[in-house]
Amino acid sequence: METSKVHLGSWIVLVSLLVLELLSSRGWNRSIWTSISSFPQQNETSSIPKDELKAALEGASMENKTLIITVVNKAYTKEGSLLDLFLQSFQLGEETQFLRNHLLLVTVDQTSFDRCNLQGLHCYKLMTDGVDFSGEKIYMSNDFIKMMWSRTVFLADVLRRGYNFIFTDMDVLWLRNPFERLSHEGEDLQISCDDYNGQPSDWANPINTGFYFVASNNKTIALFDTWYAARNDTDGLKDQDVLGRLIREGVIEQLDLRVRFLDTVYFGGFCSSGRDYGKVVTMHANCCRTIQAKIRDLRAILNGWIKFKGQSNGTSTEESNSTSNVRWPIQKACMRSWRIQPNSTSTLNQTSTSSNQTVTHVNQTIV
Secondary structure (H helix, E strand, C coil): CHHHHHHHHHHHHHHHHHHHHHHHCCCCCHHHHHHHHCCCCCCCCCCCCCCHHHHHHHHHCCCCCEEEEEEECHHHCCCCCHHHHHHHHHHHCECCHHHHHHEEEEECCHHHHHHHHHCCCEEEECCCCCCCCCCCCCCCCHHHHHHHHHHHHHHHHHHHCCCEEEEECCCEEECECHHHCCCCCCCCEEEEECCCCCCCCCCCCCEEEEEEEECCCHHHHHHHHHHHHHHHHCCCCCHHHHHHHHHHCCHHHHCCCCEEECCCCCEEECCCCCCCCCCCCEEECCCCCCHHHHHHHHHHHHHHHHHHHHHHCCCCCHHHHHCCCCCCCCCHHHHHHCCCCCCCHHHHHHHHHHCCCCCCCCCCCCC
16 A cells, blocks of 8 residues: 555656656647647636627737727628728738738628628627618718717727727728838827828828827827717717817817827828829728729729839839839729819819718718
8 A cells, every 4th residue: 555655656756747847848849738728727707708899809909909990881891892902902012911910890780790700800799779780871861970979989998998009991901011100209199181281290181080090098088088079069070070170179289199190192092192102001092982983993003003013022112113114093983973074183172172071972881
């Protein structure tokens, strides 16, 4: 009996030494650790279900709690739709491929949620009581305005959870990594413009909320709270118009925000852009009224980008662009959507200004 105990003790000591050797060895096999860690872990919180938004944000974010967010409904996720074009730009862009892993699609109906999962993306389903976002939403209708404001509330929640993010509309091509062009000098908000006056701190720049970066802190949370609270005094204005009005009324100074307005040479759009493949980072199909027109004109830009990369390896230099014979395509489809001839550039700019940067057709579903 005593001999058995001795033998058992010896085996325990031997096994313990082997485990310690494996843990300290440079030759430690990761698959062994994976197998060990796959066993159920006993802890006090194991039976508590994880917050779905928390799980989605953790899955999509980078180590510094930064991610990319876009909001979609089923009209934007059909095969051959803007979602396909949007994701293709990540694949073909310069140093943008890995960013797909940090993209969170916020879906507003079951169909878009299912299609998001089929794409293998990070997905979160946002539901709003009393509103069915799966159907067509007429521009500036009550449901459209509710959808825009529900997005603002959602993004405020993300900020409260400590996450920084780039918000992007789906009709934005990502041709280069925008994080490399954004400033890293402690700005709270960096936001795109429909027309850029050359002054990155000038409040007079007309903003476009289709692309912006916001850092999570008390000041930006206060900005989103102020923005949402102002909806009751807006006479049915959409969220972008309300934020633009707040900026003109001095909210930046009131909240001591550091804001940078982005140059359209790099963060361009159809309203105003440098039309330079050697510099463009993102391209937004703003000042365009139909989904079909957006797809056609963005497709033409992406095709030109493919040709440009083939000639210059996609390098971001003025020299490479000057030697390229790839011309920037004219946005004919979007101009037709406004019933404007392609050579009527000045008329287009006047229309985009007076319409306050309408980005979708009145008969199209909008996100």
